Every structure is written in structure tokens, then in C-alpha cells.
Amino acid sequence: MIECQHVFKRYPGGNEALSDVSFMLEAGEMAFLTGHSGAGKSTLLKLISLIERPTRGQIIVNNHNLGRLPPRRTPRFRRQIGVVFQDNKLLNDRTVFDNVALPLVVAGVTGDEIRKRVQAALDKVGLLARARSHPLMLSGGEQQRVGIARAIAHRPSLLIADEPTGNLDAAMSDEIIDLFRDFNDHGVTVLIATHDWRHIARCQKRVIELGAGHLVTAA
Amino acid sequence: MKGYLARHAQVLVATLGQFARHPAATAATILMIGVTIALPTGLYVGLHNLERLSHGWHRGDGLTVYLHRGRSDARALAAIRRLPGVRAVRYTSPQKGLAEFERRSGFGKVLTVLRHNPLPGVVTVSLRGASPARLHTLAATLRRLPDVGHVQSNRLWLERLNATLRLGRRLVMILAVLLGLALVLILGNTTRVAVANRADEIEVIRLVGGTDAFIRRPFLYTGALIGAFGALCAWALITLGLAVLSGPVQRLDTLYASHYGLVGLGGGSALRLVLLCAALGWLGARLAVGRRLARGRA
Numbered sequence: 001m002i003e004c005q006h007v008f009k010r011y012p013g014g015n016e017a018l019s020d021v022s023f024m025l026e027a028g029e030m031a032f033l034t035g036h037s038g039a040g041k042s043t044l045l046k047l048i049s050l051i052e053r054p055t056r057g058q059i060i061v062n063n064h065n066l067g068r069l070p071p072r073r074t075p076r077f078r079r080q081i082g083v084v085f086q087d088n089k090l091l092n093d094r095t096v097f098d099n100v101a102l103p104l105v106v107a108g109v110t111g112d113e114i115r116k117r118v119q120a121a122l123d124k125v126g127l128l129a130r131a132r133s134h135p136l137m138l139s140g141g142e143q144q145r146v147g148i149a150r151a152i153a154h155r156p157s158l159l160i161a162d163e164p165t166g167n168l169d170a171a172m173s174d175e176i177i178d179l180f181r182d183f184n185d186h187g188v189t190v191l192i193a194t195h196d197w198r199h200i201a202r203c204q205k206r207v208i209e210l211g212a213g214h215l216v217t218a219a
Numbered sequence: 220m221k222g223y224l225a226r227h228a229q230v231l232v233a234t235l236g237q238f239a240r241h242p243a244a245t246a247a248t249i250l251m252i253g254v255t256i257a258l259p260t261g262l263y264v265g266l267h268n269l270e271r272l273s274h275g276w277h278r279g280d281g282l283t284v285y286l287h288r289g290r291s292d293a294r295a296l297a298a299i300r301r302l303p304g305v306r307a308v309r310y311t312s313p314q315k316g317l318a319e320f321e322r323r324s325g326f327g328k329v330l331t332v333l334r335h336n337p338l339p340g341v342v343t344v345s346l347r348g349a350s351p352a353r354l355h356t357l358a359a360t361l362r363r364l365p366d367v368g369h370v371q372s373n374r375l376w377l378e379r380l381n382a383t384l385r386l387g388r389r390l391v392m393i394l395a396v397l398l399g400l401a402l403v404l405i406l407g408n409t410t411r412v413a414v415a416n417r418a419d420e421i422e423v424i425r426l427v428g429g430t431d432a433f434i435r436r437p438f439l440y441t442g443a444l445i446g447a448f449g450a451l452c453a454w455a456l457i458t459l460g461l462a463v464l465s466g467p468v469q470r471l472d473t474l475y476a477s478h479y480g481l482v483g484l485g486g487g488s489a490l491r492l493v494l495l496c497a498a499l500g501w502l503g504a505r506l507a508v509g510r511r512l513a514r515g516r517a
């Protein structure tokens with residue numbers, strides 16, 4: 001599902017965020033991406049979801065060689081994956097329903113199909129009752145769950161999450177990680193960036209560790 | 220195809236909803252554009268009315284000869300008839316001229332106060348093959364006749380008017396191009412501000428796989444709709460202006476026993492104006508949003 005070969009990333013004017021990173025994640029797998037702050041976790045996830053492009057190296061996601069994908073194909077590629085952002089990136093002037101519907105609307109899904117899929121996604125994260133609320137009326141954990149619902153509404157085969165449990169208490173974090181495990185049980189490939197070793201210990205899933213831009217473990 | 224239309228209809232409705240949520244700002248923009256467009260369009264309409272008027276005046280290529288008062292009109296008439304190049308003459312005696320004037324002007328009672336008829340005898344001369352050169356020669360000859368007071372060439376006067384109207388048309392065209400450009404710039408700037416206000420939304424739409432076309436669409440609709448509404452506003456302003464002028468024009472019409480009236484923008488022209496302004500609004504929005512989207516593309 002994801003294949004990185006000798007990936008380098010240097011931000012303009014900055015130091016090297018990633019150097020010579022190679023690993024492979026099979027379809028249906030679930031893995032934690034970990035490492036100290038500034039290790040390059042977010043950078044790697046941005047390269048995989050085509051928000052940034054690598055300086056060197058090759059990334060293949062869902063059979064697309066991202067380096068060969070022209071910019072105009074980026075939107076179509078993004079619709080094949082689901083991304084949960086560290087800062088949610090919800091639109092505060094739209095309802096929870098409209099936020100979750102966004103990936104469907106941009107993909108040209110219409111009418112009843114949107115309603116059905118949004119309700120299914122909100123049901124999955126336990127927020128069906130809050131569909132008409134606005135994000136700012138929700139707690140941090142609830143907002144994070146709206147972000148997850150949006151990431152799965154279009155039923156992607158790959159789910160990527162950047163610190164989805166960032167500012168949540170232990171119980172809430174466990175709940176969210178269990179949600180991802182549930183998606184994985186249903187065949188979705190999952191990659192979660194976190195520096196919370198508690199989850200890693202609890203889940204017994206594969207761990208990919210970065211240190212100062214280098215791959216430490218990919219076991 | 221059906222889905223495509225449905226999506227566009229959805230954006231259209233959303234855009235109108237956006238207008239309804241900001242009525243003051245929307246109205247201000249529309250009015251600004253309406254006034255901008257009304258200027259050249261109003262001039263065009265005015266010019267068009269003048270042209271209609273000048274067509275009404277086009278009474279052949281003759282010369283009008285005003286005779287000296289108190290001399291022999293018969294002798295003058297005979298002299299004019301003998302000139303080469305003269306095809307026909309029509310004589311209006313001072314009495315007949317006065318009667319006509321009284322009838323047309325409605326000043327009959329006032330004129331009875333005058334003890335003498337102030338009008339000269341008038342001869343209208345039409346020519347055989349009236350080239351401007353011949354017209355000039357004949358006018359010069361006529362002026363040298365002893366009983367002739369004043370000679371006026373209808374045609375030269377009309378040509379002068381037409382040349383002026385042509386200049387007016389050219390000026391309206393230049394003005395229209397400049398103000399069309401202004402419209403593009405105004406809507407470009409409005410769109411630029413709107414895009415900046417919605418930067419977060421644009422970022423999120425991109426992250427979840429929205430195409431540039433999808434992001435552009437509401438801005439393009441806004442530009443085109445504001446352009447179209449601006450054109451309607453201009454049309455309303457011109458119609459209002461004509462309504463204000465129609466009273467005095469009617470009075471002039473009765474005075475001159477004419478029936479020019481005023482013509483406004485016809486349905487076809489109004490529709491063309493709306494479509495043109497919608498296109499210019501679309502263009503302004505397209506340029507602004509295109510520039511913005513070119514940045515921050517992965």
C-alpha cells in the first residue's frame with residue numbers, strides 16, 4: 001500500500017527533515033510511526049498524502065508513483081486516502097454534518113448518498129446526535145472524532161493520522177485508537193503518527209521509528 | 220450530465236444565499252458596478268436618440284435660401300430658377316411661413332401683437348446630382364444674388380452633425396472599453412478579498428481532494444452574478460433617467476409637432492449588456508482566483 005525508497009526531504013532554507021528513509025507497509029496492515037519531536041513524522045505523512053513532495057527518492061502509494069503524478073491529478077489521489085490532521089482542520093462556520101460531507105461533495109457525490117454516508121461515518125465515531133452542532137461547540141475529543149469521521153466518510157482504503165490523540169486524556173485516547181483498530185479489522189490500511197508509547201505497548205502493532213530524519217526501526 | 224447540472228445549480232443557490240447573508244456589501248458592489256456601466260451605456264443611449272433625431276432631419280440634399288425682406292420675392296425666385304444645376308424650387312411666402320409658425324408653435328396670440336411680419340420669404344432649392352462641390356458652388360452663386368439674404372446648406376450641416384456623432388460614438392467606445400476594464404478590476408479585487416477571507420476553507424477543500432475547478436466555481440458564479448446584477452442596475456438607472464427626461468422631451472415634441480420621443484435600451488440590447496457584464500465579472504473573478512490558486516499547490 002505504501003512503499004518509500006530512499007526518500008529525502010529538505011525544506012527550502014531548512015535542514016534535512018528526512019534522509020534516506022525506506023520502508024514498506026502492506027495493504028491491510030496497521031502501524032505506528034513514532035520518534036521524538038522534530039524527528040520527521042509529520043513530514044513523512046505529508047509526503048505520503050502528497051501535501052509535500054520529496055527532494056529525492058520514490059514514494060508509491062496505492063499503486064501510484066507520487067513523483068510521476070502531475071499536480072492536476074493530486075485531488076483525485078487525495079480522495080483515495082483519508083487523513084486525520086494534528087490540528088483537525090475543521091471548518092468552524094459549518095456544521096459537523098457539512099464538515100464530514102466535504103470529501104463527498106468535492107468528489108461529486110450528491111443528495112441521499114451524502115446523507116447516508118455522513119450518518120454512517122458519524123455513527124461510527126459516536127457523534128450522530130451532534131450532526132447539527134458546530135465544531136466549536138464540541139470538546140477537543142469530539143472535534144478529533146469529527147476529523148476522523150471526515151477522513152473515513154468516503155471509505156478510503158488507506159487511513160493516515162497525525163497525532164490523533166494529541167491533547168486527549170488517556171481514556172479518550174484509547175477510545176480513538178480502538179476506533180482505528182476497528183477500521184483496520186475491516187480491511188483499511190492504517191498509519192498513525194504518535195509519540196505515546198502507551199498505545200504502542202497496548203496494541204501490539206508494527207512500529208516505524210524515526211530519529212532526526214533517519215529510520216531507526218521499521219520492524 | 221445530470222449530476223453536473225445539479226452541482227452547478229447547487230453553487231448558484233449557495234451564491235445567492237451568500238448575497239442574502241451580506242445584503243449591504245452585495246448591494247454596494249452591485250451599485251458601484253451599476254453606476255460604472257450606466258455611464259457609457261447612458262451616453263450610448265443618448266447618442267442613439269440624437270442619431271434618430273438627425274435621421275428625421277434628413278430632408279434631401281437641398282439648400283435653403285432666405286430672401287431679403289421688403290424686396291421683390293418674385294424677381295429673386297425667377298433669378299434662382301434660371302441658375303444652372305437647379306432642379307426644383309419651392310417658395311414659402313412670409314404670410315404662409317407665419318401661418319405655419321403660429322400653427323406649430325401655439326404662439327399665435329403673441330404674434331398678433333407684432334405689427335409687421337418678421338419672417339422673410341424662403342426658397343427651398345433642390346439640385347440635379349448634388350455632390351458637395353456642386354452644392355458649394357451653387358450656394359456661393361446664390362449668395363451673390365442681390366435679393367438673397369442668407370443661404371444654408373442642409374447637407375453640410377448634416378455632415379457636420381454626423382461627423383460629431385461619429386466622434387461621440389468613438390468616445391463612447393473608448394469609455395466603454397475603459398469602464399469594462401474597471402469592471403474586471405473591481406470584481407477581481409472583490410474576489411481577491413473574498414478568496415483571502417476563505418483561505419482556511421480553500422486549504423481544507425484541497426486537503427480532502429477538491430479540484431481547483433471546484434474551489435473556483437463559487438467565486439466565478441459570484442463574479443458573473445454581480446456583473447449581471449450590475450448591468451440590470453445600470454439598465455434601471457438609464458430607464459429612470461429616460462423617465463425623468465421624457466416630460467421635457469414630450470413638450471419639445473408638441474412644440475415642433477414632431478413625434479420623436481425617447482428610446483431606451485431595447486430588450487435585445489439589455490440582454491446583451493447583462494451577458495457581457497456577466498462575462499466580464501467572470502473574467503475578473505477568474506483572474507483573481509487563478510492567481511491565488513497558483514500559489515500553495517503541491
Ligand SMILES: Nc1ncnc2c1ncn2[C@@H]1O[C@H](COP(=O)(O)OP(=O)(O)OP(=O)(O)O)[C@@H](O)[C@H]1O
Pocket residue numbers: 011012014015016017035036037038039040041042043044195
Ligand atoms: N514547513 C517547514 N519548513 C521548514 N522546516 C520544516 C517545515 N516543517 C517541518 N520542518 C522541520 O522539519 C523537521 C521535522 O519536522 P516534523 O514536523 O516532520 O517533525 P515531527 O516528527 O512531526 O515533530 P512533532 O512530534 O513535534 O510533530 C523539523 O526540524 C522541523 O523544524
Ligand SMILES: [Mg+2]
Pocket residue numbers: 041042043086162
Ligand atoms: Mg508532527
